[in-house]
Amino acid sequence: MDETHKHYWEDFHPGDTAPMGEKRMDAEEMLAFASAYDPQPFHVDDAAARRSIYGGLIASGWHTVALVMRMMVDSYLNASASLGSPGVENVRWMKPVRPGDTIRATRTVLETRASASRPEMGIVKSRWEVFNQNDEMVMTMEGYGMFERRNPGKAK
Amino acid sequence: MDETHKHYWEDFHPGDTAPMGEKRMDAEEMLAFASAYDPQPFHVDDAAARRSIYGGLIASGWHTVALVMRMMVDSYLNASASLGSPGVENVRWMKPVRPGDTIRATRTVLETRASASRPEMGIVKSRWEVFNQNDEMVMTMEGYGMFERRNPGKAK
Numbered sequence: 001m002d003e004t005h006k007h008y009w010e011d012f013h014p015g016d017t018a019p020m021g022e023k024r025m026d027a028e029e030m031l032a033f034a035s036a037y038d039p040q041p042f043h044v045d046d047a048a049a050r051r052s053i054y055g056g057l058i059a060s061g062w063h064t065v066a067l068v069m070r071m072m073v074d075s076y077l078n079a080s081a082s083l084g085s086p087g088v089e090n091v092r093w094m095k096p097v098r099p100g101d102t103i104r105a106t107r108t109v110l111e112t113r114a115s116a117s118r119p120e121m122g123i124v125k126s127r128w129e130v131f132n133q134n135d136e137m138v139m140t141m142e143g144y145g146m147f148e149r150r151n152p153g154k155a156k
Numbered sequence: 157m158d159e160t161h162k163h164y165w166e167d168f169h170p171g172d173t174a175p176m177g178e179k180r181m182d183a184e185e186m187l188a189f190a191s192a193y194d195p196q197p198f199h200v201d202d203a204a205a206r207r208s209i210y211g212g213l214i215a216s217g218w219h220t221v222a223l224v225m226r227m228m229v230d231s232y233l234n235a236s237a238s239l240g241s242p243g244v245e246n247v248r249w250m251k252p253v254r255p256g257d258t259i260r261a262t263r264t265v266l267e268t269r270a271s272a273s274r275p276e277m278g279i280v281k282s283r284w285e286v287f288n289q290n291d292e293m294v295m296t297m298e299g300y301g302m303f304e305r306r307n308p309g310k311a312k
Contacts, residue, residue, distance in 0.1 A: 037222035039229055040238060053239055061241060062225055066193035066218055073195055082196060083209055085217060085249065091299075092243040143247075 007080035008150035009112065009122030017108040020075040020128075023067040025059050027099035033063040058096035064139050065091065068105050068130055076107070081148035083121060088143030095138045102133045110142065119153035121146055163236035164306040165268065165278030173264040176231040176284075179223040181215050183255035189219040214252035220295050221247065224261050224286055232263070237304035239277060244299030251294045258289045266298065275309035277302055 034043035038060035041048035049057040097103060108127045115121040123144055130139040190199035194216035197204035205213040253259060264283045271277040279300055286295040 037226050039226075040233060040240075042240065058240075060225070062218070062222055066222075069216070069218055070193050070195075077196060084196075084198065084214075087246070087248040089245045089247065090243070091245065091247070093241065 007076065007147075009081075009114075009124065009147040010150050011080075012109050012112050012124045012147070014109050014111050017106060018075070020068075020071040020105045020107055022102055022104035023071060025063070025067070025097050025099060025101045025103065030057070030059050030063060030099050033066070034060045038062060054096055056098065058098055059101075061091075061093040061139070064093070064097050064103065064130065065141070067103060068128055068139070068141070071105050072107070072128070077145075083146040083148060085146065086123075086144050088141055091139070091141045093139050095132070095136055097132065097138055103130050103138060105130045114149070115146075120149055122149050123147075163232065163303070165237075165270075165280065165303040166306050167236075168265050168268050168280045168303070170265050170267050173262060174231070176224075176227040176261045176263055178258055178260035179227060181219070181223070181253050181255060181257045181259065186213070186215050186219060186255050189222070190216045194218060210252055212254065214254055215257075217247075217249040217295070220249070220253050220259065220286065221297070223259060224284055224295070224297070227261050228263070228284070233301075239302040239304060241302065242279075242300050244297055247295070247297045249295050251288070251292055253288065253294055259286050259294060261286045270305070271302075276305055278305050279303075 031044060034040075042052040042054050042058055043049070043060050044057075046057055049055075106129050108129075110125040110127050112122060112124050115123060124147060125142065125144050127142045128140065129137060132138050187200060190196075198208040198210050198214055199205070199216050200213075202213055205211075262285050264285075266281040266283055268278060268280050271279060280303060281298065281300050283298045284296065285293060288294050
């Protein structure tokens with residue numbers, strides 16, 4: 001990409017909000033993900049899932065997170081000077097995501113701060129909200145991103 | 157499995173701790189996961205990763221979480237009356253996981269409580285700690301599991 005158009009830490013401001021696109025929870029991919037990483041009966045066994053409290057197969061919550069991560073990368077991280085993440089918090093799975101559901105997500109900047117130890121880096125705290133095709137909130141998450149500073153060590 | 161040996165909510169006690177086994181971060185699987193869900197340069201582009209602050213390719217933090225999830229399922233969740241999870245918190249990625257690393261994880265029960273609204277269900281809060289082959293802590297996470305009660309509505 002054109003380096004001059006990269007988003008640096010200075011370009012994130014509390015209250016900034018933007019859509020991140022949408023992704024379909026494909027039934028085949030859902031089973032492959034759950035079989036590899038989360039093979040609980042209600043994720044991989046159709047008959048067991050129908051007898052469960054969920055009444056049918058549901059996606060691993062981590063698969064939903066993975067699709068949201070991909071939306072983050074495509075919608076803004078790969079157009080930014082991202083340095084990775086030290087962590088996330090308050091991951092909440094409020095409603096099941098089912099095969100064939102389409103989820104969309106939004107991001108909101110909660111706060112930004114310079115790194116105390118690394119003058120070339122700043123931290124951005126964000127909140128992500130995820131909705132299904134019926135506009136029901138299915139997941140929320142908050143977390144931290146590390147970004148290069150355009151002007152290391154300077155006041156924002 | 158033999159239903160009489162299932163772990164119900166009553167079988168989890170604060171302070172219980174146990175190893176959950178280990179998993180190798182396979183280089184090919186690492187690239188496939190990152191290409192699908194987290195295609196940032198330091199996860200998928202060897203040359204860009206070498207120029208980055210990480211000095212080489214590192215696993216998506218979500219791939220580490222996914223391997224830990226699989227360890228949870230194999231080591232205790234599929235031997236329990238698990239009803240899924242409402243969420244996790246305090247996910248911290250402290251050190252990169254690199255191709256070929258072997259990670260191991262432990263679980264510790266932090267607290268248990270009956271569900272106020274659903275007498276047939278109880279909640280278990282756990283902490284998971286993840287180490288690499290050099291016994292360096294690479295990740296921690298806390299979260300909630302929902303489990304069937306052996307004796308719905310009774311005092312524990």
